[in-house]
Amino acid sequence: MTKDDLNAPPTIRVFSLNCWGLKFLAKYRHERLSEIGNQIAAISPPPDIVGLQECWTQQDYLAIREKTEHILPHGKFYHSGIFGGGLAILSRWPIEESSMWRYPLNGRPTAFFRGDWFVGKGVACARVRFGRRRKDVAEIFCTHLHAPYEAEPNDSYICHRTAQAWEIAKLMRGAAERGHLVIGLGDFNMIPLSLAHRIIETHTPCRDVWRLLHPDSSIGAAKDPVERKRERPMPTAEYSIKENGATCDSALNTWRWNEAHRKRLEKGEDVVIEPVVEDPRAKRLDYIFFSSGEHSPTALSKSESRPSAEVDTWALQDVKVGMMMRHPELKCSLSDHFSVEATLVRSAYPADYSRPSSSSLDEAGFKSSLLPVAVYDEILGMILKYTAREYRQRRLRLAHFGTELALAIACLIGVWWVPHNFVAFILMLVSSLGLAAGVIDGLIGGLFVGSELRALREFDWEIRNARAKAVAEKSTGDTKAGVVTNDKQNGV
Incomplete structure (x- = not known):
């Protein structure tokens, strides 16, 4: 390990990609994932943390490791x-500890044709x-939430995905409470500002990096009702990538093309x-969330200087959609998702920085x-409905079974x-x-059920517990508001 590796770096570059590496099902799987390794290695400056989803086989993982080991020696x-979780993490720095946290709610074994339950997300x-x-x-928390098979709120697995968002939010909040840099990344199978998205951004100090720099970006596909309500003009493919951060179903991704275009490509x-x-x-289904310990994450202005400080933290410098190139020989996109x-970037709070007053902090200091x-x-209604089902x-x-x-x-x-043997056999x-x-x-x-x-x-218990806290907080806020109103009326 070099001296530079021992010192905290000025920047940390994070990369996340759903590789679409389904064994036997994903076309040109090994060729594409091998080229993904080549392209990760070619990124300049190179990434420091890489999270991969749908990398199902050791063979593909090792192929990517071989291509990237000189910049990401740990993985x-x-x-x-x-059949495995399909998840992998690569790192410039040593991985001190590692664990795999299985979601308690994750699909149904009867939906074998979907596979979410079998892969152990x-x-x-x-x-x-x-x-x-x-x-x-x-x-680092790398995940792949349960896939939506119908549009919300009619998705029969929305309860599963909501519960999964709740679980990863607890893990990220715990890491933030330890004062560590928290990075959550992966294919979350949710659109911005959906229920799962709001849970993560509310119950953790982590923030969606794309919305930090693009707060007015889309909250779904242009054809979706939730986005149509915003009455925005139809985006071009380029606008969807650069402004909306679209990583899935892009018109520029060959795996989303119509049959005629794909046949021409195959020829x-x-x-x-x-x-x-x-x-x-x-x-946008792929996300990077981050927080710098107890401090709310921010985006660093290009003109902002770093003041002398007693407390240093991390800020977002930039974010982009990548891995849009095609395979050099097959001419297809490297995955059905973009990265x-x-x-x-290491930022700082000035020496006179003061935390919020204790009255606005919870018992964990947030x-x-x-x-x-x-x-x-x-959410409780959703749980009740799904439980009845x-x-x-x-x-x-x-x-x-009894019948x-x-x-x-x-x-x-x-x-x-029975008089005949063949009748006995049929019975x-x-x-x-x-x-x-x-x-x-x-x-x-x-x-299973x-x-x-x-x-x-x-x-259900955890949601009810959070609800009780929200009710208590609202009551306290209403009481304080009432006191202020009375004080004003009394001339105080």
């Missing part, structure tokens, strides 16, 4: 679930020391889409920030009196297959 591939956690001082620690034609085309589907890349009570009621599913599946068991016993008895075959299906349904209803219901109870 961790995370194992989870039946969660949060890849890594603790990185980038300097000699005790506080020179970054805690070897170098099809080019002009950046001025309209882009109604592009949206999001941010540069954090400025108290809670969602409106109505939002907690919305799961109870119905449990009863139906257990009833199916199939009774039919199997009836068939076993019936074969004693045994049907009863065996039916009982097998019933046993599977019984196990899902009795074990039971586990899910217990996870829902935990989530």
Whole structure:
């Protein structure tokens, strides 16, 4: 380790990409991920922290490591679930500690064609020391939340994704309370200002880096109702990238092209889409969140100088969408997502900086920030609705098991009196297959749904607890407002 590595760096460059590395399903998987490694290595200046999602195989991870090891000598591939978690973290600095936090709510085994439950989604956690001082620690949280299969609020998995956002928010808040630099990154499968997004930005001191620099950027695809309400003009593909930070469904991504364009590409034609085309589907699903310990993150002005200070912290310098190049031979995009890349710069508070008054801080020392009570009621209603659904599913599946068991016993008895052997064979075959299906349904209803219901109870308690705190805070605020009003009326 060099002397420069021991000293805290002036900047930290962060990179996040969903690689679309589904084994057997993603086209040109190995070729694309190998080229992703080449392109990460070619970034100038090079990234210091890299978070990868949908990097499912050790083979692809090692291919990327081989290409980037000279700039990112430390890395961790995370194992989870039946087929892995698809998460990896690469770092310029040593990874002191690492863990994989599985989400308690994560899909259903019956939706095997979607796979979220089987892959064991969660949060890849890594603790990185980038300097000699005790506080020179970054805690990295890389994740891939449950995919939306319908538009909100009709998404049947919105309860899962909301609970997952709540879980990663707790992990990031804990790291911030330890005074560490917190970096949360990944494919969050949410649009800006959605419920999951608001949970993360409210229940942690972390902020979405894109909205720090582009506060008026889109909050969904141009065709989505939530964005149409803003009555903004239809964005071009270039505008979607540069201003809205769209990383998914871009008109410039070859994997989102129509069938005709893809066939031309497969024939070897170098099809080019002009950046001025309209882009109604592009949206932002990939994020980098960060906070610098107890201090609210900010964006550093280009003209801002760094004053002498007693307390140093980190600020956002810039953020951009990257990895838009195509494979040099296949001419396809390197993934069905683009990357999001941010540069954090060491900033400082002046020596006379004063923290907020203690009355505005919670017991952890952070400025108290809670969602409106109505939002907690919305989440509780969502949990109640989903819990009722799961109870119905449990009863139906257990009833199916009981019915199939009774039919199997009836068939076993019936074969004693059937006159022909082939009839006995059909009865045994049907009863065996039916009982097998019933046993599977019984196990899902009795074990999996039971586990899910217990996870829902935990989530319900935490939301109710946060709601009670929000109610108490609102009551305190109303009381203080009333005192101020009375004082004014009394001439104080």
